[in-house]
Amino acid sequence: MTDKTRQWYQEPLRVIQTILRTCDAPDYDAEKFVDFALRNHANAVVINGGGLRAFYPTTTADHRVVEGMATDILGEVCERAAASGLKVLARVDFRAASPEVHAAHPEWFARDEDDQPRTIHGMYTAAASSPYRAEAFAFSVINELLSKYPLDGIWENAAGFFHVTPGKRPGYAGPPADVLVRGEDAADFSLVDYSAATAEHFGTATGFDLPRPGDFDPEVYLSYLRWRYEAVLGRTSAARDVVKAHGDDLAYIAETPGILEPGWSRATAQDIGSLAPLFDIVALPTFGVTRGGFNSAMQPSPVWRAAEVAAHLRTAKSGTAPTIMFGRFDNLSRYTSLAPADLDLWLATGLAHGAGNWECTFVGRSDEEFHDRRADEVVAGHYRRIDSLSPLIDNATAVADVAVIHSARSEMLFAASDARRDGYVTHVRGAVSALLGAHVPFDIVSDSDLAAATGRYRVVVLPNLRVLSSAQTAILERFVAQGGAVVATGVPGAWDEDGPRETFALADLLGVTDAGRDTEGLAHAYGYIEERGPLTEGLEGTNMVTTEGAFRVVRPKPGSEVPISLIESVPPQPPEFGWIDLEATDRLPFAVTTALGSGRTVYFPGGIDRHVASQGHPDHALLLVNAVRWASGREAPVTARAPKSVHISPLRSSDGRRLVISLTNYSSAPERPISEHITVRDVSVIVRPSAFPAGAELTSSWKAVDALTGAELRVDHTGSELHVAIDEIEAFRAIVLEVAE
Structure with missing residues (x-):
């Protein structure tokens, strides 16, 4: 049953939000909006408050009232929503300001490498380090809203470092860590704000000047990328404090990318794992996009994307129901509905993992103005479904022996939006896909919560977790020594917090010695089954497993087993030379298993999890799931x-x-x-x-x-x-x- 001692924002939510355009202010009808929410069985609404424009009569300096507003839109919504038992959050957006504000305070706004202001739709963008985003403007607006209206919280849109606009040259499509090899060519200077405020804050924190083209230092560039996340975290904490000063029952939540969205999260410098404790509602935009996805369950994002998001959010903020933000309209075609069956499954996915929903539309003041009404019953029916299940799932916990560990630092440094260059997202997504398909329940846990995870789960999965601190390495070593299990792929701990190590940190724990290098990318390689057992169960009809890509050059330590070895190359052409030397005795490992007392580890030096997402051959998922089952020592609960x-x-x-x-x-x-x-x-x-x-x-x-x-x-x-x-x-x-x- 629902625990009535908890705050309202901890329970599964059913939110309706219509983002008002400037053309929506004249003749606004608050009653129609509230009726729209009630007909959809909502328990909360979000309406524009202020920032880019004020949707209420404001007295804050430099705050411009939306054109054509004849009444107090926010005040009327608050009054009618409260009478109907709905919670109300005000939307604020401080990403940019008008030309008049820029002319009066040019020092507040972001600059590019040529010292030109950065703009969006004729407005001037401000970085997280700007006074405009804090005491000089933003916090004054929040204080005014919470002092003037009986709001239940603040939703801050576009709360990342700044709104990124393309620089003089295209941003690099590969992972940022490539700057150590490719130098300046792998840097994306559109991420750099050259304003005086940012230069001062970055210099104070690191002792460096801002990274610039032509005078490039990879250490400075990577330090700047890390610092941006710290700047956003500090500014988010300050904004929360402003809200909470008006009452602990008020909710603060800011727009944030979820895990496995490397382009977006790198642009905004937001890590939901570190930000979630600051949010009262843990809600992530998870809009259904099907363009480019025909005949693909994985592109442009997996059809079960909401499962990834909810499985992570429920551990990032324990005790608070995850919330999946969505829209009934395609996010790339906002006036046409998603296919109703597709939307129905998208929404059900989040609910299966204990999540509520937050609908956000951009195309009208209420559903009466929507040009496409085909998804109406899907949304209303799903909100009824949440309402029915809420007493059963509120404050529930996942039944799982397995935790997939997510590393924001690994994603920042090694992920790429281009899957061909990606060194992280496809690994995590492949591990998740394998577990889902095998009906093995799991959670996704941020590496910042690694210590807690090793106290709760039997198995932790590390999908190419390249960045591991010495403290995290010690946590994993204690975990295995006490009977826990680790399944790892790639090069876990190849970097610490500051940069690359000579050998990867978990080599000893995983039962190998590390040569400190990778093979070249292998195009026609195979795993060869040397010894059958739990790891190879289900592969009785074959001795070979297809594989490709780079492998870490490792050798097994005494006591470790190599049930599958690596055959590095069997070229298909010309076929006269495509044969296998089975007499070779110096093959590298494809898989290594180690029993350390009651603890167990399984290590795949290649990208077997990545193959699940990129190739789809069932052998890769089978091996990964077998590794988890053997490491666990018992069947899934x-x-x-x-x-x-x-x-x-x-x-x-x-x-x-x-x-x-x-x-x-x-x-x-x-x-x-x-x-x-x-x-x-x-x-x-x-x-x-x-x-x-x-x-x-x-x-x-x-x-x-x-x-x-x-x-x-x-x-x-x-x-x-x-x-x-x-x-x-x-x-x-x-x-x-x-x-x-």
Whole structure:
């Protein structure tokens, strides 16, 4: 049941937001907006407050009232929403200011490398280090809003370092760490603000001048990228303090990219892992975009993207329900709806992982002005679905033995929007995809919470986690010494906080000696099965596993096993020379397993997780999942017998007595946008005693019901397990399992 002692913003939310355009101010009808929210079963609304324009009568200096406003838009919305029991957040946006403000205070605004002001749509952009974004303007607006209106919180849009505009030359498409090899050619100077305020703050923090073309130092450039994140974190903390000075029940939340969005997060210098503790509502923009995704479940983002976001947010801010921001319209075509079936599955994915939703539209004051109404019932129906499940999932925790560790620093340095050059996102996404398809429940945990993760999970997965501090290395060593397990790929700990190491930090823990170098990119390589066992289960019909790319040059230490070795090259042309020398004895490892007392490690020196996302060959996912299962030493607490296109997400109630198990069906996903759901039948959910903290005796007294309809489901007691029979899944099913009263 919902815990009434918690703040309203910790519970699953159902938010409606219409971002007002300047043309929307005349004849604004607050009653229609509030009615729109109520018909969609919302429990909160967001309406424009101030910043770029004031949507209320303001007395703050330099704050310009929106053109054509005849009434107090914000005041009327607050009055009508409060009368209807809706919470109200005001949207603010301080990314830029008018030419008049710039003329009066040019020192407040961002500059490019030629000392020219940076602009967006005729307005002048300001960086996080600017007084305009703090006491000189932004904080005065927030104080005015919270003093004048009975608001429940502040939503800050565009709260990153600054609005990036292209520089004189295109930004580099590869990872920033490439500056150590390619120098200035790998730098993106559009990320650099050359204003006096930024130069002063950066110099004070680091002792460096700002990085410039023609006088390039990679150390200075990388220091600047790191400092931008610190500047945003400090400014975000200050903004939160301004809000909280008006009451702890007021919520502060700022627009922030999620994990695995390297281009956006690098531009804004925002890491949700470090920012989440400052936010009362942990909401991330996760808009459905299907352009470029035809016949692809992975591009432009996975159809289960909301699962990645929610699985991370629920650990980034424990005790607060994740919130998935979305729009019923395609974010690249904002006047046309997403395909209803595609949107339905997108929304159900977040709910399966305990998330509420926040709809944001840009094309009218209420649904009466929308030109495309085809998704109306999908949104209203989904908000009813959240409302029904909220008492069951509020403050619930994931039932998972496995944590996939995410490193913001690794993403910042090694990720790239171009998947061909990426050295991080595809690794994480491949690991996540493999676990989802194998029905292995997991959480995604920021590396800043690594110590807590090793106290909760049996297995931590490190997908090419190149940046590891000495302290984090020690945490992992203690974890394995105490019986924990690590599955790692790539070069974990090749860098510390300051730069590259000679050998990677986890080599000893993973049972190898490191030569400190990689092979060249291998085009026609294979893994050769040397010894069969738990790692190779399911590969009985083959001795070979296809692979490619660079491998770390390592050798096994005494006590470690190499069940699969690496055959580096078998060229397909000319075929006369395409043969394998099986007598070779000096092959590098493809996989290394190590048992250290009761602890276990599995190490793949190549990019097996990346292959899951880029190649799709089932052997790679199979090996990765086998590694997790062997390392864990037990079966998953909750799993399913179902096609891999059905994903499972089990949540345990806060009192530990009930499971809510959600299943989402992606069988239609290879063809996007999804136009219809393909029903899957005869699915079985398997629950084991380890699903409960102290282990439960799962007897015939347990019952299962459909969480939305209340229909009772068949439960078979098999040994120590319970098997719940589900006749069919269209897009989404949720079941509740508890002891019968």
